[in-house]
Amino acid sequence: MNLAKKKMQKYGCYHNDFTYFWMNELPLLRKNYPEIKREIRHIRLIAWKIQLTMFLKGSLFLILTFIIGAMIEIYT
Structure with a gap:
């Protein structure tokens, strides 16, 4: 969990890690990997x-x- 938080802080997200992932990382994953x-x-x-x-x-x-x-x- 701490590793995930550090990763998110690196990307400039301090508040809600899951929301950040859902809004920013997931669309990229969807676009790059349809499966x-x-x-x-x-x-x-x-x-x-x-x-x-x-x-x-x-x-x-x-x-x-x-x-x-x-x-x-x-x-x-």
């Missing part, structure tokens, strides 16, 4: 799946908490 497009699409798909599963886990937890709370309220 990277498939990899990027794959990475985005994985990120989307992770976000979806986290959302579903969170909502499931809330629903179960609500149901358990309601049952405790009913039976006491």
